[in-house]
Amino acid sequence: MLAPPQPDLTARDRRRLQQAHEDGFLDATCRDNAAIVKAYGLWCWRLKIPMVWVERRSRYSRYCRVHLDMFTTSNLLTSSGRAAMQALGATGVSAQDARWDLIPRRNLAAVGRVALRAAVRAGNYTLNRGQPLEIDAHSRRPLEVVARRAASA
Numbered sequence: 001m002l003a004p005p006q007p008d009l010t011a012r013d014r015r016r017l018q019q020a021h022e023d024g025f026l027d028a029t030c031r032d033n034a035a036i037v038k039a040y041g042l043w044c045w046r047l048k049i050p051m052v053w054v055e056r057r058s059r060y061s062r063y064c065r066v067h068l069d070m071f072t073t074s075n076l077l078t079s080s081g082r083a084a085m086q087a088l089g090a091t092g093v094s095a096q097d098a099r100w101d102l103i104p105r106r107n108l109a110a111v112g113r114v115a116l117r118a119a120v121r122a123g124n125y126t127l128n129r130g131q132p133l134e135i136d137a138h139s140r141r142p143l144e145v146v147a148r149r150a151a152s153a
Contacts, residue, residue: 008035017043025052025112029064029105044072050119054108057101064108066100068115074128081124088114 009017013036020026026040037053044051051069068085070076076095077085088111090098098119103111118124 009039013039020053023109023112024049024116025054025066027108027112028053029056029108031059041069041072048073050075050116052112052116052119054103054112062105063102064105066103066108066111066115068098068119070096070119070125073125075125076128077119078124078126081119081121084118084121084124085115088118090115 013030016027016030016036017039020040021043026037028037028040030036033055037055040053041051049072051072052066053069054064054066057063057065068090077093077098082093082095082098085093085098089100091101092099098115100111100115
């Protein structure tokens with residue numbers, strides 16, 4: 001699937017985006033990475049796949065962070081999925097995301113691939129179903145309607 005042209009991206013950013021489509025994770029270690037992360041997030045959201053992207057800890061740091069976001073899918077990490085992420089060395093793990101800190105630049109590709117494969121492995125994710133609302137038919141209280149949260153990319 002070809003991504004639509006991004007007029008606000010430079011040629012290097014478009015090349016990084018194309019490489020991310022091939023590899024399954026985005027190497028966003030460039031200086032101004034907000035536009036490319038947003039474009040990659042929209043692409044992952046359209047395909048309903050987890051978003052894995054990499055950024056530097058600081059401008060001149062030799063170490064990077066790897067992020068896994070399940071917000072682009074309709075799935076959550078199960079307890080076995082969270083345990084698998086922690087076994088892979090993730091520091092911040094929740095049902096929606098995971099993060100790896102202090103990853104040397106030479107190991108980024110391996111960690112990105114492993115994170116994506118662990119996130120899409122059967123048994124590590126489940127469908128995100130909202131809690132069912134229990135309605136008491138005899139109650140005189142008005143039904144409280146909560147607005148749906150908008151998906152972010």
